Amino acid sequence: MTGRVLRLPKVQAALKGLLLLGMGIFLFTRITSGTLNYYISQRFDWLTVAAVIGLLVVGLSYRYLLQDTEDTPHNLASEQLGESGSTAAGDSQDHGHDHGHDHGHDHSHDHSHGHDHGHDHSHALSWTGFVLISLPIVLGLLVPPRPLGVAALQNREISAGGLDSVLPAAVGSSLVQESSERTILDWVLAFHQGEQPAETDTADVVGFVYVDDATDEVQFTLTRFVVGCCAADAMAVGLPVSLAAGLPSEGELEEGQWVRVVGQFGPRGGSGIPVLMAEQLEVVPEPNQPYLYP
Amino acid sequence: MEGVGGERKWAPPPTKNVMSQTTPLPQAAAERVERRWIGRPRWGVAAFLVFALVVVLASSINTPQARFLAAERFQTFVTIFLSLFIEAAPFLIAGSIVSGIIAVYVNQGMVERFIPRHPLLAALAGAGLGFVFPVCECGVVPVTRRLYGKGLPLPVGIAFLLAAPVINPVVIFSTYAAFGWGPVLWGRVAFSMLVAFSVGLIFHLARPREILLPETLASSSPRDDHEDCDIHEHGRGHDHGHAHDHDNEHNHDHEHSYDHEHSGSRPGIWQALVLAGDDFLDMGRYLIVGAMLAAIMQTVVPQSTLLTIGQGPIISVFVMMALAYILSVCSTVDAFIALAFSNAFTTGSLFGFLVFGPMVDIKSSLLFMGVFRRRTVLYLILLPLALVAVIGVFWNVQVGV
Numbered sequence: 297m298t299g300r301v302l303r304l305p306k307v308q309a310a311l312k313g314l315l316l317l318g319m320g321i322f323l324f325t326r327i328t329s330g331t332l333n334y335y336i337s338q339r340f341d342w343l344t345v346a347a348v349i350g351l352l353v354v355g356l357s358y359r360y361l362l363q364d365t366e367d368t369p370h371n372l373a374s375e376q377l378g379e380s381g382s383t384a385a386g387d388s389q390d391h392g393h394d395h396g397h398d399h400g401h402d403h404s405h406d407h408s409h410g411h412d413h414g415h416d417h418s419h420a421l422s423w424t425g426f427v428l429i430s431l432p433i434v435l436g437l438l439v440p441p442r443p444l445g446v447a448a449l450q451n452r453e454i455s456a457g458g459l460d461s462v463l464p465a466a467v468g469s470s471l472v473q474e475s476s477e478r479t480i481l482d483w484v485l486a487f488h489q490g491e492q493p494a495e496t497d498t499a500d501v502v503g504f505v506y507v508d509d510a511t512d513e514v515q516f517t518l519t520r521f522v523v524g525c526c527a528a529d530a531m532a533v534g535l536p537v538s539l540a541a542g543l544p545s546e547g548e549l550e551e552g553q554w555v556r557v558v559g560q561f562g563p564r565g566g567s568g569i570p571v572l573m574a575e576q577l578e579v580v581p582e583p584n585q586p587y588l589y590p
Numbered sequence: 591m592e593g594v595g596g597e598r599k600w601a602p603p604p605t606k607n608v609m610s611q612t613t614p615l616p617q618a619a620a621e622r623v624e625r626r627w628i629g630r631p632r633w634g635v636a637a638f639l640v641f642a643l644v645v646v647l648a649s650s651i652n653t654p655q656a657r658f659l660a661a662e663r664f665q666t667f668v669t670i671f672l673s674l675f676i677e678a679a680p681f682l683i684a685g686s687i688v689s690g691i692i693a694v695y696v697n698q699g700m701v702e703r704f705i706p707r708h709p710l711l712a713a714l715a716g717a718g719l720g721f722v723f724p725v726c727e728c729g730v731v732p733v734t735r736r737l738y739g740k741g742l743p744l745p746v747g748i749a750f751l752l753a754a755p756v757i758n759p760v761v762i763f764s765t766y767a768a769f770g771w772g773p774v775l776w777g778r779v780a781f782s783m784l785v786a787f788s789v790g791l792i793f794h795l796a797r798p799r800e801i802l803l804p805e806t807l808a809s810s811s812p813r814d815d816h817e818d819c820d821i822h823e824h825g826r827g828h829d830h831g832h833a834h835d836h837d838n839e840h841n842h843d844h845e846h847s848y849d850h851e852h853s854g855s856r857p858g859i860w861q862a863l864v865l866a867g868d869d870f871l872d873m874g875r876y877l878i879v880g881a882m883l884a885a886i887m888q889t890v891v892p893q894s895t896l897l898t899i900g901q902g903p904i905i906s907v908f909v910m911m912a913l914a915y916i917l918s919v920c921s922t923v924d925a926f927i928a929l930a931f932s933n934a935f936t937t938g939s940l941f942g943f944l945v946f947g948p949m950v951d952i953k954s955s956l957l958f959m960g961v962f963r964r965r966t967v968l969y970l971i972l973l974p975l976a977l978v979a980v981i982g983v984f985w986n987v988q989v990g991v
Contacts, residue, residue, distance in 0.1 A: 316867050323676065335673035340680075347680035350687060354870065357863035421871060428875045431882075432675045439668045447662030448669075450892075527673035528888060529919050529927045 306362060308420055313358030315429055320351030322433045330584060331441040336526040337589050443586035444521050444530050446506055446552040476500045480520045481588045484533045484569065493561035493570050499535075501572075502556045502580060505549050506534060514571055515539045516549065518557055523587040530587065536571045538562065543577045556580045640882065663889055671885035677920055678728045678877055678953065683870050685729025689736040690866030694858045698741040705746055713790035716749030717757060717783045723750075724758040726921045727948055728877060731957040732869045738806050738961070744798050749790030751958075752974060755921040755948035756782035765944070768925035773937055777985070778944045785945060785977045792973065801966045876960050880953035884918040887952070891916070906939040907982035911975065914947025921948035938985030946978040 301307055323344055326332045332344060421429070475497040478486070483499060503518035517534035521527075537557055549555070556578050561570035706712050723733055734742075734751045742750075755761065756778060765775050798807055919927055928943045935943075950971050958967045 312867055312871055315871065319679075323679070326676070332676070334669060335676045340677065343680040344676060347676075347683050350680070350683040351870075354683065354687070354863050354867040357860045358867060360860045361864055425871070425875055428878055429871055431878055432672060435668050436672055439665060442665050442669060444666060444669055445662065448666045448889075450663075524927055525919060525922075526677040528670050528677075528884065528917060 302423060302426075303420070309358045309361035311426060312421065313355050313362075315426065316351050316355030316358070318430070318433055320348045320355060322436055323351070324348045326436070326441070329441070333585055333587065334441050334443040334527065337523050337587070338585070339589065340525060443582070444527055445504065448521070448530065449506055449519070449532055479588050480518060480535050481522055481533050481590065483535060487569050498558065498560055499572055500556070500558045501535065502554065502583060503534070505551055505553045505555055506532075507549070507551050518555070518572065521587045522590060524590060527587075533588070536569060537574050538571045539574050539577065543574055554580050554582050640886065667885050667889040670888050671881050674881035674884055674918060674953065675878060678881065679874075681726050681728040681920065681922075682732070682873055682877055683866070685725050685732045686866040686869035686873065687863070688723060688725070688729070689732040689869050690862035690864070692733065692736045692740065693865045694862040696740055701737065701740045701742050705743060709745060709791065709794045712743055713745045713749045713787050713794065716746035716790050717753040717786040719746070719750040720754030720756070720758040723754065724760055725754055726758075726761065727755040727951070727954045728873075728920070728957065730754045731954065731961060732873050735806050735961045736869075738798075738802060744796060744801060745790040745794040747790075748793045748970070749786045751786075752789055752949045752970075753782055753786030755954075756945070757786075761921050761925075761948070764922055765925040768928070773989075774928075774940060774944070777937070777941055781941055781945045781978070781981050782948070785949065785974050785981070788977060789970070789973045800963070802962060803960070806961050873957055873960055876956040876958075877953060880918060880951075880956035883956075884916060884952045887916045903936070903938065903986035904983050906935055907942040907979055907986065910935060910939045910942035910982075911946045911978060914943045915951045917947070918951040918953040919947075924948065936986050938982040938987075938989070941985060942978055942982040945981070946974055949974045949978075 302311075323332075326335070327341070327344060327348070332341060336344065476499075478499065478501070480501050480503050483501065487493075501518060503520045506517045506519040507515070514536040516537055518537045519532050519534040521530040522533050523530050537559075540559070556576075557572060557574045558576040559572050559574040562573045564570050706715055720730075723730075725733055730751055734747050737750070738744075738747050762775070762779060765778055769775050793801065914924070917924075917927065924944065924947055928940050955967060955971055958970055962970065
């Protein structure tokens with residue numbers, strides 16, 4: 297039964313239009329809620345805005361299809377006729393689409409236009425098609441938006457090696473020099489370009505706690521994801537952190553917890569990156585921009 | 591059950607070869623029916639099975655710790671899936687709108703006038719067509735499909751499909767931004783042209799009917815030359831079916847009323863937009879399945895496994911191609927990702943990533959399913975794979991660096 301309803305041209309047009317509008321609105325809510333950058337890089341925000349506009353305009357254009365259908369009141373009757381033909385022919389509901397169509401014509405030639413209209417879209421979507429398309433919306437609404445976190449690290453390396461090439465020389469030279477404004481990425485890049493931490497350098501960095509290969513001197517890795525274009529290409533960078541006495545120990549820190557660490561760099565650790573000797577550590581809320589961008 | 595039977599039947603019947611592409615065929619109707627039987631719904635079903643599997647896997651683990659982790663992993667999956675989708679959606683909708691505009695405003699004569707006749711030139715033109723339609727790997731698919739509907743020769747479309755994601759201003763610029771002037775940039779452009787050109791040329795020998803889905807071909811009937819019939823092409827396959835099931839008079843009749851219904855009351859741009867919407871939804875399904883697969887791979891398969899097995903001049907090329915296939919990142923930005931590997935991998939292996947990736951990845955091979963027959967999709971994966979592998983290995987062994 298449901299399959300037949302779906303084949304009505306009006307239903308198709310309405311559902312398609314609504315789906316496109318829904319998708320546009322879904323993307324729009326991601327923009328307004330500020331969670332868009334959980335998924336894509338800031339640089340491409342304007343693309344999503346363009347997509348929202350495109351989807352809304354395209355979705356609205358289906359209105360015209362709906363109006364057209366209203367002009368031909370007999371199409372519903374013909375649809376039913378055609379379908380009864382198909383049922384008589386013993387087609388299954390899901391697959392009998394084309395059969396039903398032809399049989400229907402054998403019975404009633406006159407109804408062809410209205411009928412045709414509905415089927416004319418060789419792109420007519422089935423229920424599964426509609427559900428599939430709405431999957432991003434459904435998943436996006438059911439699963440609360442979260443940036444990549446510790447779980448995503450399980451099958452990713454925290455980049456220490458190979459990172460020095462992430463930025464071409466041109467970008468590298470524009471590296472933030474003011475030490476207190478440097479991000480984890482800036483530090484990691486600087487160290488990979490051979491920079492030695494000066495005595496006076498004080499790091500003030502925000503990241504999340506990743507307790508993986510904790511050693512005696514390194515309690516956790518302060519980690520951020522670096523995103524080039526979207527979360528699919530996220531790469532983790534991290535600074536090994538050693539906690540000074542009096543600061544919450546690693547046991548008290550929850551993995552994935554966002555923290556701000558202030559301190560100076562000690563000797564190079566096992567990964568070739570100087571260990572950040574934390575002098576201050578405070579728990580901070582997740583930043584609005586959870587990822588870093590090269 | 592029926593689906594399986596249908597698939598076996600799906601190999602093109604030999605009789606079709608005799609028919610010219612432009613004649614309305616009874617086979618067209620039969621083929622459409624066959625396609626329906628094995629067609630879209632099964633992809634939906636497959637996607638759901640995969641999805642269900644993920645949910646079951648994520649929820650079947652019982653210790654609280656594991657459950658937390660599974661939930662986190664599912665969260666990661668959703669984030670990566672949505673990120674791929676959100677990143678690709680603008681390009682797909684743009685490609686669909688271009689496709690809709692082509693459908694309404696471009697007629698077959700125009701395509702024929704601008705595409706050279708000689709197969710070599712045609713394939714070359716296809717490889718360079720990206721400069722006319724600057725689209726990435728998601729946008730290129732609906733555009734190609736529409737151009738096929740307008741009578742674009744097979745090799746041109748294939749070359750366009752494979753080359754356009756690299757041979758366009760945006761991607762060339764982003765590659766330049768990442769690698770600067772150098773062998774990577776030039777090699778990427780030259781080898782993409784070369785591979786696209788060669789594969790296009792190979793398809794010169796094939797018949798469109800054996801390569802393209804009936805729906806893609808559907809509109810290449812002479813009747814389309816009427817400017818005002820353009821929306822009509824959308825349902826071409828159906829009409830052919832009727833023309834043969836019933837007498838011609840009826841067909842005429844119906845066509846008239848059809849034109850009244852549409853062209854009369856709707857300006858062309860709205861037609862274009864409706865067609866764009868149809869295209870987006872049509873292609874969107876493949877994109878979503880592809881993004882889901884890519885997200886699952888990224889959530890489940892550790893990157894380090896790939897990278898640690900991937901050394902040596904031959905294996906490394908394949909590893910980079912595999913990585914490009916799995917990551918499915920848009921060609922406009924993949925240069926920046928390749929940059930992350932440029933230390934660990936040789937230039938030859940980077941070509942595996944930068945040349946093969948934009949042509950074929952999980953997402954785009956799924957999208958190809960909406961245009962080509964399945965066997966063709968396989969060729970479209972394997973031919974570039976083989977050619978790029980040869981290029982990459984050759985570079986590693988002969989040129990080094």
